[in-house]
Amino acid sequence: MKKHWYDYLWIVSLTYLILGFFNILFAWLGLFCFFIPLIISVTKGTKGYCNRYCGRGQLFGLLGGRFGLSRRKDIPKWMKSKWFRYGFLVFFFAMFFVMLWNTYLVFAEAQDLRQAVTLLWTFKLPWQWAYHGTLFHPGVAQFAFGFYSVMLTSTVLGLITMVLFKPRSWCVYCPMGTMTQLICKVRNGKA
Amino acid sequence: MSAIRKKKKAFVAQGDCVACGCCVKVCPLGAIQIVKGIMARVNMDKCVGCGKCAKECPASVIEIREVIA
Ligand code: SF4
Ligand code: SF4
Ligand code: SF4
Numbered sequence: 680m681k682k683h684w685y686d687y688l689w690i691v692s693l694t695y696l697i698l699g700f701f702n703i704l705f706a707w708l709g710l711f712c713f714f715i716p717l718i719i720s721v722t723k724g725t726k727g728y729c730n731r732y733c734g735r736g737q738l739f740g741l742l743g744g745r746f747g748l749s750r751r752k753d754i755p756k757w758m759k760s761k762w763f764r765y766g767f768l769v770f771f772f773a774m775f776f777v778m779l780w781n782t783y784l785v786f787a788e789a790q791d792l793r794q795a796v797t798l799l800w801t802f803k804l805p806w807q808w809a810y811h812g813t814l815f816h817p818g819v820a821q822f823a824f825g826f827y828s829v830m831l832t833s834t835v836l837g838l839i840t841m842v843l844f845k846p847r848s849w850c851v852y853c854p855m856g857t858m859t860q861l862i863c864k865v866r867n868g869k870a
Numbered sequence: 871m872s873a874i875r876k877k878k879k880a881f882v883a884q885g886d887c888v889a890c891g892c893c894v895k896v897c898p899l900g901a902i903q904i905v906k907g908i909m910a911r912v913n914m915d916k917c918v919g920c921g922k923c924a925k926e927c928p929a930s931v932i933e934i935r936e937v938i939a
Binding site for chain 2: 720724725726727729730731736740751753754759764844845846847848849850851856857859860862863864867
């Protein structure tokens, strides 16, 4: 099959994750993986982002497929059930708003900047090496730490299910995937 | 010859499909499409039942079945 330019977007996703180790402010770029899928689903009514451009999905496909880092087993039934997929979506967004709230507190100067990346919403990893001060308000950095935590957490979960099940198992319960499918259902009158 | 001919085809359990499009990418015949971002649909005329899509599908919702041609 012919390769297209967008088949190499996994390089972008990988670069993104690496940049976060050097300067946390790059985490802001991750907003693209939030808005592009939404814009495509709202305006075009397709999952074009998942189907073509998502570098994260490609990365899992590559590591689990070409590099064979996957058991290639069926994902358990409950993981593809609607309640789990929608439940995870809700949980993910709840955590996202907690992150936004923490960012707000730093902006409001009610709380100090915490130079840590939170993995799996629990484990706080010291990450001060990637913060070199900024011209902007510390709140800008707090959002970056928070957003990078979200991205790293989803990558880690994705890698775990990649190894245990099929390469792109993450795509079954990925909140962006679930949300864009939901938007398409509503928009195309199938909900 | 009047023997019944059987062919293999891919069937998607569309209610459980997450419309990720992984199946589309691997089908050598371009026989699958994602319809309106909701689910995958197989073009029965093109599908040869090779099973690549079923192997790839992260949700394992594709089944290869024999049908009478
Ligand atoms: S489901 Fe998530 S990880 Fe998979 S292709 Fe879509 S946005 Fe990317
Ligand atoms: S790979 Fe499976 S879940 Fe994804 S679109 Fe195809 S049939 Fe649906
Ligand atoms: S069985 Fe083979 S030919 Fe048929 S849809 Fe799947 S990948 Fe394509």
